[in-house]
Amino acid sequence: MKKIGLLLGLTLLVGCSAPSAQLKLSSDKENNRASSVSKSPTVSIPFKTRAQASQIEKMGADILEVQPGYLVAIVSPKVTRLLKEKGFTTTPVQVGNGQRNVFDKGYHTYASMVEELKSTVAKYPSICQLVDIGDSWEKTRGQADRDIWALKITGPSKGQKPNILFDANHHAREIVTTELAMKLISYLTTGYEKDAQVKNWVDTREIWIIPMNNPDGHIKAEKGLDWRKNTDSALSNDASFPPYGTGVDLNRNYPFHWGESASDNPSDPTFQGPGAFSEPETQAVRELFKQKKFAVSLFLHSYSNLVLYPWGYSADPTKDDARFAAVARKMASYNNYTPMPESQLYVCSGGSDDWAYGEMGAFSMTIEVGGRKDGFDPPYASMDRFWKENLPSFQLLLKIAHDPWKEKI
Ligand SMILES: [Zn+2]
Structure with missing residues (x-):
């Protein structure tokens, strides 16, 4: 029965x-x-203050989306109980097509991404170099053989060139971000020979693209799991679904004001890790940044239709708030997303943008690609739309790379 x-x-x-x-x-x-x-439904949870939103995150809710006044999260029975105790209400909502991750075959797997990166370098050896920037957590433990790959794209001419970074897939299930990075690679390499503007950017900038910063996590997403963190099981090996307890939230693991406002519970979806830069996936970004001193960095996440800029750890504006806001507004004019500082939704520490800007001095932003109807796992056919709506923002950052703080936009 x-x-x-x-x-x-x-x-x-x-x-x-x-x-x-x-x-x-x-x-x-x-x-x-x-x-x-x-048992762990996706729900909408209204909140009144940013402090309340942070409180909900710290209870262990797996936050998918934050909007002014409410957030959308996957909540386990335990989190549902905690929310109720604190007086929060929950209403079921549908994200994407209502099913959890199905991983449309159009998406790259880790293996097919590596293959395509290698064939791109073989086809465009004069402008491309594939660089292994570090090991995944599972590789450091001898459990898998996955590297974190970055593709450097630049013309053969020497001379002073600003470095610009496009980084995707800190969060495993945000699989559309890897696809956007791969499309950007294709745009820059195929465009080099036929588009004078692309040729100029490639010749006069050093462009670095990390399409899959969290390969172990991506493998989980490829299997249809709704995975967010890396797969570091040293502190939590609670792989019950959902949210998956195993792993560290790579976007809470950066050292700028690390530990101030993020979860220290290893089973939480936003666990910041046992220390700043505790994870090989964030260490790889650190080492590349130290070498390249990026003038501009863009971190791709999904979903929420947002253009975000520092700070995340504090509700105070940065000293460059006017410039960040102007560039973000310009991007929003292209993709119709909402521009705002990360902390405007809720305060959280350890994010890549805060570190890239606050410690490394880069002009650093984040785009949250797609809306609730898309969720994390839209049909691959949606990529055309994401590409069209976000390419102008990528172009804008390429354009201002020489002087991101002042160049006319
Ligand atoms: Zn994310």
Whole structure:
């Protein structure tokens, strides 16, 4: 009887989707996953103050999206209980198509990304160099053989060139960001021979692209898991779904004001790690930054349709607030996203932008790609839209790389 009940539940869950999707959910593992999804629903939680939003994050809610006045999160039974105790209300909402990650076959896997990076270098050897900037956490433990790859794109001419970084996929399930980075690589390499503007940017800038900063986590997403952190299991090996307890939130692991406003509970979705730069994935970014002293960096996340800039750790404006706001507004005029400082939603510390700007002096921003209808796992066909709406922002950063603080926009 139990089995029949479960089967009926699954039929409801997959609704009218294609037979292959029903087949996909038929293994025992998937059955377990489906039943835990219903135990940990995706909900909207209203809040009145930024402090309350931070409080919700610290309770262990897996925050997918923050908007003025409310946030959307996956909540485990424990978090639901805590929220109730503190007087918060929760309303179920649908993100994406309502199913958790299905990983459309159009997306790159870690393996197909590496293959494409290598073939790009083979095709454009005069302007591309593939650099292994560090190991994934699993590689450091001898559990896998994954490197963090960066592609350097620059013309053969020597001379002073500003360095600019495009980084994707700190958060594993934010798989559209890897695709945007790969599209940017294709745009710059194929454009070098046929587009005078692209040729000029490539010749006069040193462009670095990290398409997959969190390869171990991406592998989890490739398996259909709604994974956010890396897979560091040293402090928490609670892989129950969702949210997955295992791992460190790489975007809370940077040292600028680390530990001030992020979770110190290893099982939380936003666990900051046992110390700043505790993870090989953030150490790789640190080492590259130290070498290249990037003038500009852009970190790609999803989703929320936002253009974000420092600070994240503090509600105070940076001394460069007017400039950040102007560039963010310009980007928002292209992609129709909402521009704001990261802390305007809620304060959190240990983010890459705060460190890249506050400690390394880069003009550093974040784009949260896509909206709630897209979620983390939209059909690959959505990539055309994401690319079209975000390319002008990438172009703007390339344009101002020589003098990001003053160049006319
Ligand atoms: Zn993210």
